[in-house]
Amino acid sequence: MTARQNPSGSGDPYPDLDRNRDRNPYLIVSSDCHAGLPTEEYRPYLEARFHREFDDFLGQRDARIEESTRLGIRNEGFARKWFEENEEGLRGGWDAAQRVKELDGDGVAAEVVFPDADAVDSRTAAPFGVGLGLSGDQDPALGMAGAKAHNRWLADFCAQHPERHCGVALLPVTGAVEEVVAEIHRAKESGLGALMIPSMWVDRAPYHDRRYDPVWAAAAETRMPVVTHSGAAPRHEYGDHLGIYVSEVTWWPARPLWFLLWSGAFERHPGLRFGVAESGCWWLPNLLWFMDRLYLGAHGGKKLSPFAELKRPPHEYLDRQVFVCATNTKRRELAQRYEIGVDNILWGSDFPHPEGTWPATRTWLRDTFHDIPVAETRRMLGGAAAEVFGFDTAALAPLAARIGPTPAELGQPEDPEGRAAVEESWRGAREVGRHWLTGHDFPYVGTGPGPAAHVPTAPHRAEEAGS
C-alpha cells in the first residue's frame, strides 16, 4: 500500500531504509503478532463497575474451551504438548522481557501487536470476548469496557520497548460513534498505533453506512490504520465441521474491504488506511481483477449503473490505502505478488500462535524466500509494514543489524550472477503484473521467461472477450 503506481516494488523512495541489497541483514517487522494478559489479570485495567460481569465472564471459560474442542479448533493432545514444550517462550505473550528474547531469536526487530496471545486454550482472552472474536453485536457497554481494559494494558506493555511494538487498540466500532471516536484519540495518546474493528457487524450497521464517517476521519487524522483480523465467523452455521469454518474464516475479515471501497470511504477519507490480517492474500488478485473489470465497464456490466462514489478504479484505492497483513505467506501467494502488489504484502510471524512461524522463523524464511529477489523481500518482510504502521526504521536499524537474518542466511544468492538469475526467473510475471492493466490478455503467474509469443490466429479484442 503506497501511493506509487507500480506494484512491482522496484524503485527506491525510502532513503531511511537500509537498501544495501547485497549483504545487510533484513529489518524484519512482523505485521501480525499477539499479546494478552492471562484473563484474570485484566481486572485492575477494567473499570470497577464491570467487575461483577467480569467474574461471570471468567466463570464461562470452561464452556468456551469445550465449544472450541467440539468444533475441532482445539485438540486436547496437541494443546498439552504445545504448552509443555513452549512454556518459557509462551510467557512472552504478556511478559515484555521474555517477548523481546523470542523476537530476537526469530530475527524480528518490530511487531504489530494484536490481542489473544493464547490461541490454543484462550487463557489470555480479553474481557468479554473483545479479542480476536470482537463482534459487531457485542453489548456496547461491556464491549467498550473490555476493549479499554485491554487497550490500557497494551499501552503499558508496548511502552517498555516502544520502538519495537505497535499496539493495536480494540475498537468496538458499532457502538456509539462519539465514544468510538473518543477511544481512538485516547488510544493514540496512550501510545497505541492501530485499530482493530470487528470483521462482522452482524445485526448492526454495515461499514458502508455514513454513520461511520467520523470514525474513519478520526482514524485518518490520528494516522491509525484500521484492521480486521481473522477469527470471527458465523460459527452457529457450521455444526461441528471444522473444515467449513477454516474454508471461510478468511472471507469475513476481507469483506469490509469491498464495503468500504464501493461506498466511497477511501475516496472521502484519503488518509484512511485499511488492512486485513491473518487471512492470507491469495484472494486479492481475483478480487481486484473482478472489481476493476466491474468499474472499468466490462461486458457484463452494461446493464448496470455507474459508480458515483468512486473517482478512480479500485486498484488505485488499493495501492493507496489498503494493505494485507499476510502473516506466514505461502509460496503460492508469493508467486502472485505482482498482481497483489509487492508493497501491499506485509509478512507476519503470528507469534506466539502455533500456526505461525515462531520459534522457527529463520528456517521458515529460508524455505519460503530463498528464490525471491532481495529488494522485494525487504519490502514484504518489513519495509512496507514500517511505513503503514509508522515504525522508526532509523531507530530499529542497529537492532536489525544485530538480529536480522542476512540474504545469505535466507539462501538468497550473493553473487551478481545468482542475483540476476533470480530476477530473470520472475521477469515474465513482473512484466505482465496485473494483466488487465498492462495490456496482457492472460495472467502470468509463476517463474519463467515470459508469456509465449502470441499464436497468430484471429484478431483479438480483449474488451469484448472480457480478459
Next chain:
Amino acid sequence: MTARQNPSGSGDPYPDLDRNRDRNPYLIVSSDCHAGLPTEEYRPYLEARFHREFDDFLGQRDARIEESTRLGIRNEGFARKWFEENEEGLRGGWDAAQRVKELDGDGVAAEVVFPDADAVDSRTAAPFGVGLGLSGDQDPALGMAGAKAHNRWLADFCAQHPERHCGVALLPVTGAVEEVVAEIHRAKESGLGALMIPSMWVDRAPYHDRRYDPVWAAAAETRMPVVTHSGAAPRHEYGDHLGIYVSEVTWWPARPLWFLLWSGAFERHPGLRFGVAESGCWWLPNLLWFMDRLYLGAHGGKKLSPFAELKRPPHEYLDRQVFVCATNTKRRELAQRYEIGVDNILWGSDFPHPEGTWPATRTWLRDTFHDIPVAETRRMLGGAAAEVFGFDTAALAPLAARIGPTPAELGQPEDPEGRAAVEESWRGAREVGRHWLTGHDFPYVGTGPGPAAHVPTAPHRAEEAGS
C-alpha cells in the same frame, strides 16, 4: 467433473462425442440459459388455492422493479434500449419455437434451462419469487407451490425439443423433507433433468445438516445434478451500493460447496453431483488449494483435529462430483483451467440475459477460445456439460453439424503446425497443473514454455514452507 484423475482434459473416454478434432463443428451445450413465462401466465400452472396470494404477488411487481433500480441492478435507459432492440429474440424466453431459432443463431445445440428469462425487468419472475432469488427462508407452502408451477410449465416447454433442453426444477430444499423428495421424483418423471436449490439457507438448517441426506440421496438416485445459481445475496446489508452486491454475489452460491464437502455429503452420496452456476470459476483454484492443504495436513493445521467425514482429499471429490456452470468464461479463467480442471468447466451463453453472449455468441467464442486447444474447447463448450446433464450427444450430432461453429470459425489454427504451437504455448501450465499435487513449488498460470529452471540456492522443503 469426472472420475478421471487427470484434470487436463486429455484422453478420450467419450466415444459418443464427435472427436474429429481438426475440422468438425463443435457440439455446444450452454450450461446456463434462462426461461420463464411472463409472470401472470403462470396462473394455470399454479394450484387454485394459491391464486389469491398470486394476485398479491403480481401487485408487488412495481415495488420489486423500484428496489432493483435503487440498488443500481436495473438501469432505466439500458432497459428501454434492450427491450426495443431485442424484442423478437427475447420472446424466446418462453416461446420454444422462437427459442430454438436463437439457439441456432448462436450455434448452441443444447442448453440447461434455469428460471427467470427476464433479468432486466423481472417480467418473467416465477410465482412468489422462487426463481433465481429462491431463498431458504421462503414460506414453505408458497415456495413449493411457486416452484411446482414453474416446474410444470418448464416440463411442457422442454418437451417441445426434449433433446435440446435440460430443464432445471426449482427445489425449495429447506422445506419438509418428504415433500422435497417427492418433488424431485415428480420433476424427474415430468422430464426435467436438474435441481436448483437456494444459495442461502438464511435461518434454516445449513446444508451440512443430516436432515438433507434423503434429498441428496434422491438427487443421486434420479441422476439429477443439484445446482445453485447466483442471484440471492443479503441485499439488506448493501444499502444502495451495487459494487458491494456484485463483489460478493458469486460467493453465496459457491458457499454450499464447502458445506457439502466438509460434512461428508459427497462421501455418503457418491452419486450426488453438485454445481455452481453463473458465478465464474476463478475462485475455484484458490479454494481447492486451500482445502487440499488443510486436509493434507499443512503446517497451520497442526493444532486442528482430523476430518473424519472425508476419506480422500477435497480435489478428488471435486473431480468426481462437482462442476461449475461457468457461463461466459473469461480468458483469465481459461488460463487457470489446469488448476480448476478442464472437465469441471462448463461454458454457458446465459441466453437471454444481457450479461451473456447472446446474440453474438459466435464472435464471443472466437475472441475467447481462438488460442485454446481444440480438444479442451470441445470439453468446455459441450462435452463435459453433456455428461453432467445427460444429453444424448448422438441425437444432437446432426444438429451440431449444421449449426455448430467449426474450430476454424473460432479462429483456431487448422494446420498441424498451428495446432502444435497452441499446444506448446500451454505446456508449462498443463504440466504444472495443480502445483500442490504435481510436486511443483509455485503455480504456473499463463502461456509459456514452463517454469524457470530452479535457481540453485538453499535446499528447499516444500512441506515446511507450505507451498
